[in-house]
Amino acid sequence: MTFSSKLIEKAVEAFATLPGIGRKTALRLVLHLLKQEKSNTEQFANALMAMREGIRECIQCHNLSDDEVCQICTDPRRDKSLVCVVENIRDLMAIEDTGQFRGLYHVLGGIISPIEGIGPSDLNIDSLAIRAQKGDIREAIMAISPTIEGETTIFYLSKKLQPLGVQISTIARGVSFGGDLEYADELTLGRSIVTRTPYAGR
Amino acid sequence: MTFSSKLIEKAVEAFATLPGIGRKTALRLVLHLLKQEKSNTEQFANALMAMREGIRECIQCHNLSDDEVCQICTDPRRDKSLVCVVENIRDLMAIEDTGQFRGLYHVLGGIISPIEGIGPSDLNIDSLAIRAQKGDIREAIMAISPTIEGETTIFYLSKKLQPLGVQISTIARGVSFGGDLEYADELTLGRSIVTRTPYAGR
Numbered sequence: 001m002t003f004s005s006k007l008i009e010k011a012v013e014a015f016a017t018l019p020g021i022g023r024k025t026a027l028r029l030v031l032h033l034l035k036q037e038k039s040n041t042e043q044f045a046n047a048l049m050a051m052r053e054g055i056r057e058c059i060q061c062h063n064l065s066d067d068e069v070c071q072i073c074t075d076p077r078r079d080k081s082l083v084c085v086v087e088n089i090r091d092l093m094a095i096e097d098t099g100q101f102r103g104l105y106h107v108l109g110g111i112i113s114p115i116e117g118i119g120p121s122d123l124n125i126d127s128l129a130i131r132a133q134k135g136d137i138r139e140a141i142m143a144i145s146p147t148i149e150g151e152t153t154i155f156y157l158s159k160k161l162q163p164l165g166v167q168i169s170t171i172a173r174g175v176s177f178g179g180d181l182e183y184a185d186e187l188t189l190g191r192s193i194v195t196r197t198p199y200a201g202r
Numbered sequence: 203m204t205f206s207s208k209l210i211e212k213a214v215e216a217f218a219t220l221p222g223i224g225r226k227t228a229l230r231l232v233l234h235l236l237k238q239e240k241s242n243t244e245q246f247a248n249a250l251m252a253m254r255e256g257i258r259e260c261i262q263c264h265n266l267s268d269d270e271v272c273q274i275c276t277d278p279r280r281d282k283s284l285v286c287v288v289e290n291i292r293d294l295m296a297i298e299d300t301g302q303f304r305g306l307y308h309v310l311g312g313i314i315s316p317i318e319g320i321g322p323s324d325l326n327i328d329s330l331a332i333r334a335q336k337g338d339i340r341e342a343i344m345a346i347s348p349t350i351e352g353e354t355t356i357f358y359l360s361k362k363l364q365p366l367g368v369q370i371s372t373i374a375r376g377v378s379f380g381g382d383l384e385y386a387d388e389l390t391l392g393r394s395i396v397t398r399t400p401y402a403g404r
Contacts, residue, residue, distance in 0.1 A: 002298040004273040005266050011253035014246045018231050029220050031291065033254060034266070041254035044216045045247035051213035052235060052243035064207050064236070071206040089233065096204040 001027065060131070062107040062124045064089055072096075072104060079103045081138035085128065085157065087111050087145065095143060103141075106131070111144060111153040120156060128157070132164040139167040146173060203229065262333070264309040264326045266291055274298075274306060281305045283340035287330065287359065289313050289347065297345060305343075308333070313346060313355040322358055330359070334366040341369040348375060 001023050003009035008030060015026035033041045057063070058070035061083075065071070072078065082103030086092045092105050108123045131137055140161055144150040158168045174192040175184045184192075203225050205211040210232060217228035235243045259265070260272035263285075267273070274280065284305030288294045294307050310325045333339055342363055346352040360370045376394040377386045386394075 002295065002301075004298070005257065005268050007253040007256050007268050008266060010249045014249040017242075017246070019234050020227070020230070025222070027292075027295070028222070030253065032221050033250065034257065038254050040219075041250055044219070045251050047212045047216035048235065048243055049247050051209040051232065052240050054209045055207065055236065064210060066207050066209050090229075093204065093229070096206070099204075 060127075061105045062109060062127070063092060063105055077102070080136060082141070083128075083131065083137050083139070084141045084143050086143050087150075091143060106140075108144075108153070111147075111149045112156055113149045123153075125157065125160065129160055129164070132161050132166050135165070137161075137164075137166050139169060142168065142170045144170075262329075263307045264311060264329070265294060265307055279304070282338060284343070285330075285333070285339050285341070286343045286345050288345050289352075293345060308342075310346075310355070313349075313351045314358055315351045325355075327359065327362065331362055331366070334363050334368050337367070339363075339366075339368050341371060344370065344372045346372075 001012070003012070008027075011030045011033075012023060012026040015021055015029050016023050021029070033044070054066060055064055056066075056068070058065040058068075058073055060069055060073045063070045063072060067074075079102055083106050084092075084095060084101055084103055085106045085108060086095065087108055087110060089107060092107060095101050095105075106124065106128045108125065108128075110118050110123055112118060112120060112123065128140075132140075140157070142154045142157065144154055154168075154170060162168060172195075173188060174195070175181060175188060181189065203214070205214070210229075213232045213235075214225060214228040217223055217231050218225050223231075235246070256268060257266055258268075258270070260267040260270075260275055262271055262275045265272045265274060269276075281304055285308050286294075286297060286303055286305055287308045287310060288297065289310055289312060291309060294309060297303050297307075308326065308330045310327065310330075312320055312325050314320060314322060314325070330342075334342075342359070344356045344359065346356055356370075356372060364370060374397075375390060376397070377383060377390060383391065
C-alpha cells in the first residue's frame with residue numbers, strides 16, 4: 001500500500017498492529033476518522049489513554065477495575081460467600097452477561113500448564129487461599145474449561161481449598177440448549193447421559 | 203455486555219463507533235491494548251491525534267496531504283502534463299498501488315448525482331478547469347466508475363476540458379486478467395468484444 005502522507009501511513013500502521021485488523025481495514029478506519037469531526041478522534045484517543053492510564057487490578061479478585069476494589073466486589077447486593085473461579089476476564093464477562101450469577105469472582109490469570117511452564121505460583125491462587133482462610137468463602141464454583149490443564153487446575157484448587165472448609169463445585173456440562181444431539185461431540189454427549197438429571201416436569 | 207469498569211466500557215464504546223467493529227471485537231481490541239505496554243497505547247493514540255490534527259487537502263489535487271501541496275504533486279519525477287481524475291482518495295490509492303501511473307491526480311470528492319443532489323459545484327471541478335487553463339494538462343484520464351452518474355460526470359468534464367485543449371481518455375474496460383469468461387457480467391463481456399484489441403503476439 002502506497003501512502004502520499006506520512007501521517008496517514010503512521011495512523012494506518014497503528015491500527016494494523018491490532019489483532020484481526022489488516023492494512024486495508026486499517027485504512028478504512030483511518031478514512032472514517034478523517035470524515036468525522038476532529039473532536040471525535042480526540043474523544044476516541046482520550047478514551048483509550050484514560051483506560052490505559054487508569055485501569056488496575058482489583059486487589060481482591062484480580063478483575064480489571066477503576067478503583068482499588070472492583071465494582072463487583074464492593075456491590076452490597078452480591079453474595080460474598082459464593083466465589084466463581086475463572087481463568088480470565090473474558091470468562092468473567094461472559095458469566096456476568098448471563099445475569100445468572102450474583103456472587104463474587106476470582107480471576108486466576110491462566111490455568112496450570114506444565115507444557116507452557118505455568119505453575120500454581122504464576123497464577124492468583126495464593127490470594128484465593130487467603131480469601132478462603134479469612135472464612136469468607138462458603139462455596140467456590142470452578143468455571144474452568146474442561147481440558148486436561150483445566151482439570152489439573154481444578155484438582156489443585158480443590159486440594160488447597162477443601163481443607164479450609166470451602167465446598168467445591170464445577171459448572172454443569174452437557175448438550176447445549178437448542179443444540180442438536182447429532183452434532184454434539186461424543187464426550188459431551190456420553191457424559192450428559194451419565195450425569196443425567198431427573199425430569200422435573202413443567 | 204456488562205462491564206464492571208467505566209474506563210473499559212468507554213474504550214469499548216469508542217472502538218465500537220468505527221465501521222465494521224461491533225462490541226465483541228471492540229472488547230477484544232481493548233483487552234489486547236491492556237496486555238501491551240502503556241507506551242503502545244500512547245503511541246497508538248498519538249498517531250491518530252497527529253494524523254487528525256495535521257492532515258490537510260492538497261491545494262492542487264485535493265489528495266490528503268501532510269503539507270500544502272502533496273508528495274505526489276511535488277514529485278519531480280512525475281509527468282505533470284498527465285492527470286488522472288478520480289472520485290475519491292481510495293481510488294487514488296488503488297491506482298498508486300498498481301505502480302503503473304506516473305502522472306498527477308485530481309480528486310473530485312464525489313461524482314455528479316442529481317438523485318443525491320450532488321451537482322458540479324459540489325465537486326472539485328473548478329480547480330481542475332483552472333489547472334487546465336494554465337495549460338498544465340495535456341491529457342486527463344477519467345478513472346471513474348462506469349455507472350450512469352460516472353458517465354454523466356465524464357461527459358460534463360469532457361465538455362469543460364476539451365475546449366481548453368485537454369485530451370480526454372477513460373481507463374480500459376474489459377474482462378479481468380485471470381477472470382473466467384463465463385463469470386464476467388454480460389455488459390463487460392459484450393463491450394470487451396466490441397472494443398477488442400489487435401493481437402500483438404508475444
